[in-house]
Each structure stands twice: as C-alpha cells, then as structure tokens.
Amino acid sequence: MPTSTSPDAAAGADRHERRDRYDLAVIGAGPAGLAGAVAAADRGLRCALLDAGARPGGQYYRHPAPELGAARPDRLHHHWSTFTALADRLAAHRQAGRIRLLSDHHVFLLEADPAGGGTDAADRPHWRLHASTGERTSQLTAAAVLLATGAYERQLPFPGWTLPGVVTAGGAQAMLKAGLVLPGRRIVVAGSGPLLLAAAASLTAAGARVPAVVEAGDYLGYARRPGVLAAVPGKLGEGVTHGVALARHAVRLHRASAVVEAHGTERVTAVTVARLDADWRPVPGTERRIACDALAVGHGLVPQLELATELGAETRPVPDGTLALRVDARQRTTVPGLWAAGETCGVGGAELALAEGELAALAIAGDPQPPVALLARRRRLRGFAELMAAAHRPGAGWPGWLRPDTEVCRCEEVPAQRITEAVEELGATDARTVKLLTRAGMGWCQGRMCGPAVAVLAGMSEPSADRRPLSCPVRLGELAQLP
Amino acid sequence: MRRTPASLAAAEPGPAHTIEFDGRPIPALPGQSIAAALWAQGILAWRSTRIAGRPRGAFCGIGACYDCLATVDGQPNQRTCLLPAAPGTTVTTQEGHGRADLDLA
Numbered sequence: 001m002p003t004s005t006s007p008d009a010a011a012g013a014d015r016h017e018r019r020d021r022y023d024l025a026v027i028g029a030g031p032a033g034l035a036g037a038v039a040a041a042d043r044g045l046r047c048a049l050l051d052a053g054a055r056p057g058g059q060y061y062r063h064p065a066p067e068l069g070a071a072r073p074d075r076l077h078h079h080w081s082t083f084t085a086l087a088d089r090l091a092a093h094r095q096a097g098r099i100r101l102l103s104d105h106h107v108f109l110l111e112a113d114p115a116g117g118g119t120d121a122a123d124r125p126h127w128r129l130h131a132s133t134g135e136r137t138s139q140l141t142a143a144a145v146l147l148a149t150g151a152y153e154r155q156l157p158f159p160g161w162t163l164p165g166v167v168t169a170g171g172a173q174a175m176l177k178a179g180l181v182l183p184g185r186r187i188v189v190a191g192s193g194p195l196l197l198a199a200a201a202s203l204t205a206a207g208a209r210v211p212a213v214v215e216a217g218d219y220l221g222y223a224r225r226p227g228v229l230a231a232v233p234g235k236l237g238e239g240v241t242h243g244v245a246l247a248r249h250a251v252r253l254h255r256a257s258a259v260v261e262a263h264g265t266e267r268v269t270a271v272t273v274a275r276l277d278a279d280w281r282p283v284p285g286t287e288r289r290i291a292c293d294a295l296a297v298g299h300g301l302v303p304q305l306e307l308a309t310e311l312g313a314e315t316r317p318v319p320d321g322t323l324a325l326r327v328d329a330r331q332r333t334t335v336p337g338l339w340a341a342g343e344t345c346g347v348g349g350a351e352l353a354l355a356e357g358e359l360a361a362l363a364i365a366g367d368p369q370p371p372v373a374l375l376a377r378r379r380r381l382r383g384f385a386e387l388m389a390a391a392h393r394p395g396a397g398w399p400g401w402l403r404p405d406t407e408v409c410r411c412e413e414v415p416a417q418r419i420t421e422a423v424e425e426l427g428a429t430d431a432r433t434v435k436l437l438t439r440a441g442m443g444w445c446q447g448r449m450c451g452p453a454v455a456v457l458a459g460m461s462e463p464s465a466d467r468r469p470l471s472c473p474v475r476l477g478e479l480a481q482l483p
Numbered sequence: 484m485r486r487t488p489a490s491l492a493a494a495e496p497g498p499a500h501t502i503e504f505d506g507r508p509i510p511a512l513p514g515q516s517i518a519a520a521l522w523a524q525g526i527l528a529w530r531s532t533r534i535a536g537r538p539r540g541a542f543c544g545i546g547a548c549y550d551c552l553a554t555v556d557g558q559p560n561q562r563t564c565l566l567p568a569a570p571g572t573t574v575t576t577q578e579g580h581g582r583a584d585l586d587l588a
Binding site (some may be wrong): 053059064065066067068069070071072073076151152162163164165166167168169172173175176178179180181182183184206207247267273289294335400410411412413443444445448449 | 485486487488489490491492493494495496497498512513514515516518519520522523527528531532534537538539540541542543544545546547548549550552565567
C-alpha cells in the first residue's frame with residue numbers, strides 16, 4: 001500500500017499533465033503566431049504560445065518595456081492598432097485560461113511525443129516541445145504545432161563590417177523600438193530590401209541624420225509586374241510614406257550601390273559606397289566616401305526553419321535565394337501535425353503573416369472552408385512577396401568587394417582567404433565542408449550571421465536546408481535535465 | 484527641440500538608475516537592456532575577440548549573433564542585448580573567451 005500522500009501526489013501529477021498538455025502550441029509570438037493563437041483560442045482550442053522574447057510582438061511589434069513609460073509606442077510602428085487589438089484578444093484568452101503565454105521560452109527541440117496520439121486527436125500526432133529559459137528547460141505537449149518563428153537577417157560581409165558602430169538594419173530597429181536608443185548620430189543605412197526604407201524612416205524620426213540609404217538592388221524590378229503591384233495598394237502606400245519621410249529629411253537614395261568598406265579603427269567613422277553592375281560587382285572608379293558614426297546594414301531576411309527541417313519538412317526555393325517551408329493551401333507543412341505561417345513560408349511582411357496565422361488556426365481548429373476574402377488577401381500579398389524577393393536577390397558578383405583578409409565568420413574570425421583556400425586547394429564544395437575545414441559557422445551564432453555568405457563562397461548555387469538537432473545553444477546542464 | 488527616440492515615443496521613464504561599466508558609473512533607464520544603456524552613452528564596444536583582440540559590441544540586437552557578449556556580475560559570455568540593466572549590475576569588458584579564470588591558455 002503506498003503512503004497516504006499518494007492520492008494527492010497522483011492528483012497533482014494529473015493536474016500537471018493537464019496543465020502542460022495543449023490542443024495547439026504556437027512557436028513565436030510575432031504577427032503570425034499572435035494571429036494564429038487568438039484565432040485558434042476563439043474557436044475553443046487550448047493553446048500554448050511560446051516566444052523567446054520578454055514580451056509578445058516578435059521583432060515587428062517589438063516595443064519598449066512598460067518601465068520606459070512610452071506614451072506613443074505607435075510612432076515606432078506601422079499599424080500599431082493591429083497589434084494592440086491582438087494584444088487585447090490575447091489578454092482576454094489568457095484571462096479565460098484558453099492561452100498560456102510562455103515568454104522568455106526558446107523552443108530548442110520539437111519531437112513527436114512517444115506517449116502521444118491519444119484518442120482525443122486520432123488523426124494527429126502529439127508533439128513534445130522542449131524550451132530553454134536560459135536557466136532551466138521546460139516541456140509541454142500539444143496535439144498540433146504552428147511554427148511562426150519568423151526570420152533573421154541575411155548579412156553579406158565586406159571589409160570593416162566587424163567594426164563597432166556597424167550594426168544590422170534590423171538590430172538598429174530593434175534597439176530603437178525596445179530600448180529607445182540609436183547606435184550613432186549620423187547613420188548610413190545599406191544593403192538590400194524594403195526593411196532599409198523602414199529603418200531609415202524610423203532612424204530619422206528618432207533624430208538621427210541618415211546621409212544615405214544604399215540599396216544594392218534596383219527598385220525598377222517592381223515596375224516590371226504592374227499587375228502584382230496594383231493588387232496591393234497598401235504596399236505602394238507604405239513605400240510612398242517612407243519615400244516622403246526620407247525626402248523631408250534629405251536622405252539620399254543610392255540605387256544599385258553598396259557599402260564596399262567601413263573605415264575606422266576603434267569604431268566606424270566613414271564608409272565607401274560604390275556602384276554595382278547588374279551582378280552586384282562593384283564598378284571600379286565609382287567609389288565615394290561618406291562620413292558617418294554608424295552603419296545599419298542588412299540584405300533581406302532568412303526564414304528561420306531549423307525546428308521544421310530537422311523533422312524533415314520539405315522546403316521550397318524563394319526568388320530571393322532563401323529557402324522557405326513548403327505549405328499547402330491551409331498552411332500545412334509536409335510533416336503531419338506541423339503547420340507554418342508568416343516568414344517561415346517565405347518572407348512577406350506582417351500583413352501576410354497575420355493572414356497566414358489566421359488561416360492556419362482555422363484549419364487546425366477544423367473549419368472546413370477558409371474565408372474567401374482571407375484566401376484572396378494571402379494570394380495578393382504572397383504574389384507581392386515573391387516579386388519583392390526577386391527584386392532584392394543578391395547578385396552573384398558581391399564577393400567582388402571582399403578582400404583576402406575580410407572576416408567572413410565573425411565568431412571564429414575566419415577571413416575570406418581561408419575559405420577560398422578550403423574551396424580551391426582543399427576541395428570543399430559546400431558550406432558544411434568549409435565549416436569543418438575552417439571553423440566558419442562553428443562559433444557562438446552557429447552560422448546565423450555568416451551562413452548565407454559562406455554557402456555562396458563555397459560555390460553553392462542553391463541554398464540547402466539547415467539540419468541541426470537543437471535550434472539554439474543550450475547549456476549542458478539544461479540538456480542533462482531532459483526527461 | 485532636438486528629436487530623440489524618447490521624444491518620438493513620448494517616453495516618460497522613471498528615474499535613471501546606475502550600472503557599472505569597467506568601474507565607471509553609467510546611467511540606465513528602467514526597462515533598458517544593458518546594451519541599450521551602453522549605446523545611450525555612446526559606448527559601442529565591450530568585448531575583445533579571442534583571436535585578434537578586436538573590439539566588438541551589439542550587432543544584431545536580438546540575441547542571434549552573440550557579438551554583444553560581456554562579463555555581467557562576474558559571469559562571462561552574457562548577451563547584453565537581452566539582459567535587462569538592473570540597478571547595480573556590473574558589466575566588464577570581456578577579453579577573449581572570458582574564461583581567463585580557468586587558466587585554459
């Protein structure tokens with residue numbers, strides 16, 4: 001006969017089981033994840049919403065901590081009211097116990113739950129999620145998973161890009177939105193993609209001088225598909241809004257140009273900008289120097305897919321040279337029970353992410369027919385996203401601005417020359433072999449900063465899916481706690 | 484009036500508290516990360532790299548790049564862009580792998 005505490009303990013364990021078992025786990029609380037979680041909870045699903053950040057919103061709706069007392073966070077954002085409406089719905093669902101928000105939870109492993117597949121969801125596998133809070137791990141199970149992990153920035157190295165004061169364009173945005181700070185007073189914005197215009201507009205609004213926005217692509221690419229553009233008047237409007245803001249602050253837009261060097265010793269003091277040919281090769285003799293005390297740089301976004309590709313989910317090539325998850329009309333990946341929405345399906349912006357998050361939730365909740373208007377909105381926005389991706393795809397000639405001693409891998413301090421040697425003398429033909437021979441991509445960030453560049457330098461013409469058992473660094477002590 | 488991020492967001496934070504960076508007092512607003520508090524003072528580097536000893540600071544600002552590592556309250560390899568600046572936090576420029584105490588040459 002067990003001790004008298006057993007019934008209580010058993011009841012406690014039951015409660016624990018129930019508490020950590022969900023109909024749906026949504027990974028990522030940005031636009032796609034938020035929209036998905038509230039739409040699923042609207043239909044009665046019990047959801048866990050996990051995010052690595054301290055507050056919901058993701059990178060797009062990143063906002064100051066309440067202690068900063070920002071009365072007008074809307075001025076840091078487009079469509080802030082969309083976020084506050086979602087946040088209100090989230091709060092109501094949390095209050096009612098339909099959504100559990102797990103902030104500061106980084107999901108590092110997603111596995112089919114060996115104890116799953118119960119009668120309550122016969123046609124779906126159960127998932128077990130393992131998350132790190134930086135100090136400990138926590139686990140929960142869910143019948144379905146919606147992957148809304150967003151994207152991170154693509155960086156192409158150039159001489160001087162490791163100098164203090166050179167920051168990512170998204171990083172400058174993130175630090176401004178969350179911490180109300182700027183990296184400098186005179187900030188050049190460079191790279192490729194629409195994020196640059198948004199970053200430049202918010203930096204100038206916050207008091208920085210932006211002497212130049214340097215765009216490697218050519219916006220004329222958009223004009224070749226007027227039908228796609230006409231279907232998304234909101235996108236044109238945003239472009240015009242940014243353009244007007246930049247013109248008012250006398251920001252000069254350099255098209256088909258790139259920052260090919262950042263100058264300085266302890267921090268950046270100037271950049272050299274050069275014209276690019278159609279393949280993004282710098283045109284000799286076109287260099288000009290621009291003084292600045294910071295540079296915000298980025299070449300578009302790379303969908304963050306590790307959790308899905310580790311499970312064998314199929315990907316599709318996007319015209320910007322990245323890979324995205326392959327999903328069907330209802331946002332289902334090729335892995336049963338795993339759904340995806342937003343940037344994980346190809347970078348397309350917040351509006352598209354909101355539509356896809358909702359579509360996924362409706363499908364997971366078992367709605368037989370998605371709303372026609374929602375489907376149409378996704379189709380229009382996805383069409384625009386593909387056009388945008390093609391317009392900003394890095395040209396093959398960008399390594400022309402590297403020098404032998406240009407660091408490519410920031411963590412392991414691997415210069416371009418070592419990578420060239422690995423390819424030309426040691427026979428490496430892919431990023432993985434280069435990594436093994438040079439340690440490029442083997443450091444703290446696990447190749448998130450240098451991966452796309454190393455792949456190009458290794459001669460890979462098409463990107464390949466990352467396979468990594470854990471999606472982020474986890475302490476051995478935490479792994480040791482796994483059940 | 485000069486535009487600032489705080490004026491843009493009409494922020495009225497509570498009074499600044501103090502953290503310590505390499506022995507000097509640095510003001511930090513409640514709710515700011517350590518990296519944000521350092522940026523606000525024009526400090527952009529708080530780490531030197533393991534191999535070439537080059538200065539580095541926050542790059543991606545969202546916890547992905549690990550360039551913003553520093554020694555915080557004696558713990559090396561802390562991502563300062565994610566860590567809130569708490570009153571009295573001590574931040575020390577991190578040299579190399581930050582584990583000189585282990586004498587790992």
